[in-house]
Amino acid sequence: MARNFDLPGRSPVIATRGMAATSHPLSTSAAIEILQDGGNAVDAAIAAVAVQCVVEPHMTGLGGDCFAIVTEPDGRMAGFNGSGAAPRAVSTARLLEEGLREITPESVHAVTVPGAVRAWETLLKAHGSKPLKKLLRRAISYARDGFPVTARVARDWTHSVGKLAADPASAAAYLVKGEAPQAGDIIRLPRLADTLSAIASGGADAFYTGEIARDIVDTLKARGGLMTPEDLAACHTTAVAPVLRDYRGHTLAELPPNGQGLVALIMLGLLERHDLAALDPLGPERLHLEIEAARLAYAMRNRFIADPGHMDVCHTDLIRPETLDRLAAQMSPDKRNPAIQVPESLPQTDTVYLSVVDKDGLAVSFINSIFKEFGSGITAPKSGVLLHNRGCSFRVQPGHSNTIEGGKRPMHTILPAFALKDGAPWLCFGVMGGHYQPCGHVHVLTNMIDHGMDVQEAIDAPRLFLDDTFTRLQVESGIPEKTAAGLAARGHDVVRAASPIGGAQAIQIDRKRGTLTGGSDPRKDGHAAGY
Structure with missing residues (x-):
């Protein structure tokens, strides 16, 4: 098919040395910067998604999950499952005893362990070449010095004013005089900048142990949550x-x-x-x-x-x-x-996806999410970590394969993809x-x-x-x-x-x-x- 250049639209971008495609211009720029500085596709993907955790806070964040497929130039693939589990203390029986028959998006029990930061580090150890300190530099700068809100982000932000206003820390971080920011407004997230800086220096353990972990646990405990420091410390990424x-x-490749x-x-x-x-x-x-x-x-x-x-x-x-x-x-x-029945309804969700291919042909298909818009709406006040609500995908139904139990991962909606043609990387x-x-x-x-x-x-x-x-x-x-x-x-x-x-x-x-x-x-x- 040929594009009609008389009509609005955009041409595909064609290059030879490296490429990144993301849903935010600052994220794409961060990826290209890393590629041009000698980093590989995995390095660039981590830099890009860290930026998006700042500039698209309704879609993704440090308090969410991620998945990735890394494909070598010869077509060999590695998959990474960076989704977190339910707290060990939770169970279907316990929630039923408390009178809960479902886990709503606003429930504190919808907050499962955030798996993204551990997954970033795991990916870098397996395939990366640059340190987190370098890769998180742009994200830290945007969080501390400010970033301009883009048009689609501003549109989406308005949908969550009520959710954000219900949590004091979320309101303080993400509302401007009680309202959503407008396109072009500059937003600063200094506490999140401090947390990103701690991760840049201390790796994923700085997130899953110590003061940041305690802030997350204390925030959830105050709302009746069951997450413990041990739950966070046990977070791992599965190959x-x-x-x-x-x-x-x-050949289409999907994660299991x-x-x-x-x-x-x-x-x-x-x-x-x-x-x-x-x-x-x-x-x-x-x-x-x-x-x-x-x-x-x-x-x-x-x-x-x-x-x-x-x-x-x-x-x-x-x-x-x-x-x-x-x-x-x-x-x-x-x-x-009409006989085909999808046996449950689930809330629509929010995510960022990005794709990066470097000069050597290494390709990364990468997705990161906090599930619902602004996740649970709960922000840990000292660390600035907005927590996802992936656990509302669980059922509270004894005997169902996806019923909630401690240490169990929920059915997950986010997924990267990759396609081969004649056995070679294609898409x-x-x-x-x-x-x-x-x-x-x-x-x-x-x-x-x-x-x-x-x-x-x-x-x-x-x-x-x-x-x-x-x-x-x-x-x-x-x-x-x-x-x-x-x-x-x-x-x-x-x-x-x-x-x-x-x-x-x-x-x-x-x-x-x-x-x-x-x-x-x-x-x-x-x-x-x-x-």
């Missing part, structure tokens, strides 16, 4: 092997549970049975098949995916041909199947947007593989997804009225999306020509850049 599945000559990457692989296994290339990419026929495949895959997720030590099935069983045959029999190209990419993420992976991939879009076109293309009850079908404004009508005629309850659906970054690797081609979502403030 995992990505799960691979072929699709039309390409407790993440939801299997959803994307199930969807591809269902969609490859249809000739998507023969369909209009914005037509109801293609989008109906995508959303029916999604409904089936998310139903499997909600039934089975959890901490792998607690799952009822092996995760590979979910993508076996026999399983996919059974699911495919429930799809019709002509109408929505380092990811999609933000909570539950939408695996569906977004499939949408971007099929846009490129089946419909011939370049990396920027594939990201720009209009999206649709189910609402947080998995019943109504939200379509972006770019979906034509004729398509919306065609989806409704197939039985979907179609509504126009109130906000853009997710965001994405991607870097395509062309080894033959020696180029990197990057794209970044116009739904966010960021961009891709290379040199």
